[in-house]
Amino acid sequence: MSGKPVSLKILAAHLGLTVPTVSRALNNYADISPATRERVKRAADELGYSPNQNARRLSIGSSETIGYLMPRFSSSIAQPFVAQLLQGLGEALSKRNWDLLVIHADSSKDELTQIERTARSGRVGGLVISRPIKNDPRIRLMQDLKCPFVVHGRTASCDDYAWYDVDGEDAFVTAVNHLVALGHSRVAFVGAPLQYQFAQDRLNGYQRALQDNGLSLDQDLIQIAEFSDDGGEIATNMLLDLPNPPTAMVCLSDTMALGALAAIRARGFVPGVDISVIGYDGLKFGEHANPPLTTMAQPQAHAGRRLGDMLLSIIDGDDPSKHQELQRAHLLRRKTDGPLHVAKVLNHVSEREKIQ
Amino acid sequence: MSGKPVSLKILAAHLGLTVPTVSRALNNYADISPATRERVKRAADELGYSPNQNARRLSIGSSETIGYLMPRFSSSIAQPFVAQLLQGLGEALSKRNWDLLVIHADSSKDELTQIERTARSGRVGGLVISRPIKNDPRIRLMQDLKCPFVVHGRTASCDDYAWYDVDGEDAFVTAVNHLVALGHSRVAFVGAPLQYQFAQDRLNGYQRALQDNGLSLDQDLIQIAEFSDDGGEIATNMLLDLPNPPTAMVCLSDTMALGALAAIRARGFVPGVDISVIGYDGLKFGEHANPPLTTMAQPQAHAGRRLGDMLLSIIDGDDPSKHQELQRAHLLRRKTDGPLHVAKVLNHVSEREKIQ
DNA sequence: TAGCTAACCGAAAGCGGTTTCGTAGAGCAA
DNA sequence: TTGCTCTACGAAACCGCTTTCGGTTAGCTA
Incomplete structure (x- = not known):
């Protein structure tokens, strides 16, 4: 045929x-x-x-394609979102029969030249950028190149470009408030390096909530580790070794929270009883954690779709600053949050003192 | 500038x-x-x-692009692999500066016309197909179109095309053998609809292992449900309601196994003690399950890379049938497999009998 | 029947590259 | 100086499609 x-x-x-x-x-x-x-x-x-689309697109002067910059990940646990995002982008694009290009970069410097070449070669009409870091050079580059783009996430100064984000600061305020309402006053923060803007946002929320509740900021209760389950476990061990350990903690992500649960269980404590833990993301896997993980669930489902629609509008000429969408995360209570029970943790500390 | x-x-x-x-x-x-x-x-x-790549590619007569057919998913939990696969494909392609196109289809019929148009429009030089079903029409279509392609997975008759797969049959033989060696003789299979070839392969392995060990095939011990954690839970409940319930089970995937664990715990049994469970995939999340999930881990890391290299070779003129790679999964023991302990489960059954 | 308009299609140019072919000029030997 | 071979570039054609511009034919009016 x-x-x-x-x-x-x-x-x-x-x-x-x-x-x-x-x-x-x-x-x-x-x-x-x-x-x-x-x-x-x-x-x-x-x-x-x-x-022939190469011929057609050359002729009409449009690539009818957008690019998605694949985030490079160190830990293999960190990318449950990618597929969902691509699916959403695909849906948005399919209405116009546009194509979706996945752009892969080996190193971070490579990424910038990659972006520049991609934009200049006319392969894409716009780009989707994920997980911006502070002062993300990719954003400035795209602006210099005058190439349409949208950001999944946002930076501190995000007035002049388009983005879709979930309010991490607000989410951590909610989480801490919830723990305080349960009676906790020593609430720790388990985070990752602050180069990523979302890591800073969530830390800001944590700190603001403490102030709002009249609680003092104890730097020992802020533990920064690698963005992975192992990182969460290490950070939690540091916290539990403190002379005055926390009775509750908020974690940058569900993945880190899973590590926290492991550390807590390893010491014979029961998460949600002896120490409360709240994660962030709302991963389905959290249901099957031990015990099921309480988390700030973000509405991930529509991100790709919205980002795709935004980008198409901007390519059509819309002002990027008109397309900024901030979603809220909501508390999803499972089993790792509970009222204050200081007894066991403090006993443990005094036992330790005795031994030494 | x-x-x-x-x-x-x-x-x-x-x-x-x-x-x-x-x-x-x-x-x-x-x-x-x-x-x-x-x-x-x-x-x-x-x-x-x-x-300008559109111009260049028109001129040289090559799209320098391959396409990845995004699997459509019902459950949002099922896609941890996509990102990893795309990453690997990207690595393989970047050596030649080829591009990666993600192809999205809304419905199943739509997918076929989508494939045909994509192939004929010269947008891609080849395609990556995932998760074939039995007699997958996409494979025949690609062959008719004479468009190079590779399959992640394979079908029953897979002699004349290129594929990369993990031996699911072998894996389930290994898993069942392991359980039998632990003393189990009533081993159940929790699966998903057999339209997917991998679902059939793994069931075949289960059945072959039973025969190898001289165990009888009890149809009641084969439970087919939706391919999700909820499906696994439902199937497991069916098994536990049996007059003569299994003391061990192998699950089509880690995701389904997580559902199985939930069902087992809900009845007061301890997975790995009262009932053994082995999953399949080797997901990192399984470490954090309750208890940590024993699984047949597949070497996912290189799949994308290998598939990309294969496809490029075929586009260069290689015979597709020369590129067929079968990997093996290995048993990753965590905490849900253990020696036979019939007591509790059987007691439970006799209690149930008494009540009725 | 001349003249005008509208409907319909062909001719030609262009998109931005690549590749084949041709040729002016340099360099060299006789 | 003639004649030859290379060297190094320009001219032209082409990839497959879109779009502008002209022109032929039919159909209508006067």
């Missing part, structure tokens, strides 16, 4: 028409008679014609 | 040369003097020239 691709030329020859005529017929130009238009279209899908 | 994209034409004008000369200089043709070649290259990256 098929050998080599059928071009407009052989379709035209088959019909006894010229190439431009066939082209206009397929594109519903008004100066083609309805009769030949139908004849052309019928022949087109009988022969299985599909326009 | 930039306004509108700089083309070969304006680069040539800037240099006082013609367009073809500049093109050949940049592409290291021998008939360009070293002097002008250097001059051209310097000017090129001073002006930030990057060739």
Whole structure:
């Protein structure tokens, strides 16, 4: 049924028409008679014609493609979102038959040259950037290049570009407030390096909530570690070794929180009873944690779709600053948050003192 | 530093040369003097020239792009692999500066027309197909279209195309053998609908292992449910309601196994003590399950890389049937497998009998 | 029947590259 | 100086499609 691709030329020859005529017929130009238009279209899908997109896009001067900058991840546990985001982007693009290009960079410096080449080569009409760091050079580069883009997440100064984000600061205020309402006053923060803006945002929320509740800021209760379950475990061990350990903790992500649970259980404590833990993300896997993880769940489902729609609008000429969407996370109570029970943790500390 | 994209034409004008000369200089043709070649290259990256890929690819007759058919997923928990696979594909492609296109289809019928259009439009030089079903129509279509492709997974008759797969049958033989060695004789299978070839493969392994060990095939011990954690939970409940429940079970995936653990715990049993459970995939999250999930871990890391390399070779003219790679999964013991302890489960059954 | 308009299609140019072919000029030998 | 070979570049054609511009024919009016 098929050998080599059928071009407009052989379709035209088959019909006894010229190439431009066939082209206009397929594109519903008004100066083609309805009769030949139908004849052309019928022949087109009988022969299985599909326009060469490289040629077409060169001609119309649009790539009809957007690019997604794949985040490079160290830990293999950290990317449950990628597939969902791509799915959403695909949905947004499919309405116009645009394509989705995944852009991969090996190193961080490589990423910038990669972006520049991609933008300048006309392969994409716009880009989706994920997980910005503070003063993200990619954002400035895109602005210099005057290439449309949207950011999944945002930076401190985010007035002049388009973004979709979940309010991490607000989420951590909510989480800490919840723990305080349960009676906790020594609430710790388990975080990752602050180069990522979202890490800073969530820490800000933690600190603001402590102040709002009239609690003092104890630097010992802020533990920064690698952004992974192992990092969460290490940070939690540091906290539990403190002379005056926390009775509750908020974790930068569910993944880190899983590590925290492991550390807590390893010492014979029961998460949610002896020490409360709240994660962030709302991963489904949290349901199956030990015990099921309480978390600030973010509405991930629509991110890709919204980002795709935004980017298309901007490519159409919309002002990027008109497309900024801030979602809120909500508390999803499972089993790792509970009222203050100081007894066991403090006993443990005094035992330790005795031994030393 | 930039306004509108700089083309070969304006680069040539800037240099006082013609367009073809500049093109050949940049592409290291021998008939360009070293002097002008250097001059051209310097000017090129001073002006930030990057060739228009639509034009270039039209001209050279190659899209320099491969496509990845995004699997459509029902449950949002099932996609930890996508990002890793894309990463690997990206690595394989970056060596040649090829691009990676993600192809999204809304429905199943839509997928076939999508594939056909994509192949015929010259957007991709080849395709990566994931998770084939039995007699997958996509595979036949690709063969009819004579478009290079590789399959992540494989079907029953997989002699004449390229694929990368992990031996699910072998894995389940290993898992069942392990459980039998621990003393179990009533081993159940928790699976998903058999339209997916991998679901059938793993069931085959389960059945073969039972025969190898001289155990009878009890159809009641085979429970097929939706491919999700909820499905695993439902299936497990069916098994536990049996008059003669299993003392061990193998699950199609870690995700389903997590559901199984939930069902087991809900009845007051301890997974790994009262009932053994072995999953499949080796997800990192399994470490944090309750208790940590024993699983058949598959070497996922290289799949994308290998598939990308295969596809490029085939596009270069290699015989697809020369590229077939079967990996093995290995048993990763955590805490849900243990020696036979019939007492509690059987007591539970007799209690139930008494009540009725 | 001349003249005008509208409908319909062909001719030509262009998108931005690549590649083949041709040729002016440099260099060299006789 | 003639004649030859290379060297190094320009001219032209092409990839497959879109779009502008002209021109032929039919159909209508006067």
